[in-house]
Amino acid sequence: MSEQSPALWADPERQQLEEQVAAAELAWLTLDVDVETLRVEIDNFALVHHQLLGPLYARLDELDALIAEAVAALSGDPEDLRLAAEARARVEPPDEHEVPSDGLWEAEQRARQVRPDREAQRLYRDLARRAHPDLSTDPAEQTRRSAFIARVNEAYARGDGGQLEQLAEEWSTAPESAPAADSPDRLGWLRQRLEWLTGRIGALAAEQVRLERTPMGELLLLAPQEPERLLEELAEQLLATAAERRDRLEGLLPAAPAGHNGGGRPGDSGGRESREDQETATMFAEALPTTDAASVPSDAVLLDVREQDEWDAGHVEGALHVPIGQVLARLEELPEEKLYVLCRVGGRSAQVVQYLVANGLREAVNVDGGMYAWEAAGRPMVSSSGAPAYVL
Incomplete structure (x- = not known):
């Protein structure tokens, strides 16, 4: 800092703006990390949720369709037939949402990391604080920073702490582009910066609320520290519901002949001639x-x-x-x-x-x-x- 800096800090407005901008930048960077962390957690939780529970939901839909079809077969009522057709139409082909088989291993590896660890969060926060494009007013420098931050975001989304460490080392020699403390442009930049930070904090807060209110966000917030336990509990509930559906279906269908592994089901040809x-x-x-x-x-x-x-x-x-x-x-x-x-x-x-x-x-x-x-x-x-x- 130059020798003129103490005199500059004697300006109450300038000093207040410096403090407000510093506080706003800290709040913005903290919230930015929190929102990005939440986004990664929700994406990974949704992937695990689909892989583990998707087949169970599909099986419940299939059982509901079979029950409706059995009811319609026994009653012959047009309304029951219509309901059966609607139930069958709701059974979605699983392959519309299945992870391609050639990418299954990679998807499972991504799903294992539900929350980036503390070190990854620290590195991400530090890099965002030092390298964010809006810390510069020079267009060329903003472009360079944007490309760098995109690489940082990709590494953080993967929870790749090693890559984040390499990026931190890479940026350690990068020049800073904010106006100098004794620059005549500093006061105007501070005002613009504070206005931008205030708007950005509001936008991030709104995005955080939106993410928390998505179906996967609301589910994850039930057990944010133990998403795997939550999935196990949901699986147990779905299995119990499926067992109830199967019992109801078996009660609707005629008994199967001895030795038939499938039990009585609609369309079976080996049942009693009744x-x-x-x-x-x-x-x-x-x-x-x-x-x-x-x-x-x-x-x-x-x-x-x-x-x-x-x-x-x-x-x-x-x-x-x-x-x-x-x-x-x-x-x-x-x-x-x-x-x-x-x-x-x-x-x-x-x-x-x-x-x-x-x-x-x-x-x-x-x-x-x-x-x-x-x-x-x-x-x-x-x-x-x-x-x-x-x-x-």
């Missing part, structure tokens, strides 16, 4: 081209319309996999040959067969009882992982 079984078998349509699993030719062209997790657990080797939600968009991929359509129990496949046949698009046959019947008939299956195959 009126209830006949109603279940005709849940979606009457007079559909249908065959039992044991009668499907060994060289038949099979179309599996189940979801990805069901396919991965167990499927027929060589079958074409097109989830039911994608059938319309991928009609051109369906072979021209006669199709034998499979799902888990025969309900979704019946819908696909009905659509293809009614619109003259393909010759198609519903495999009654689906993959449960296929498994019960002792026909071969494989899994995507190489593990023993089973019907999910």
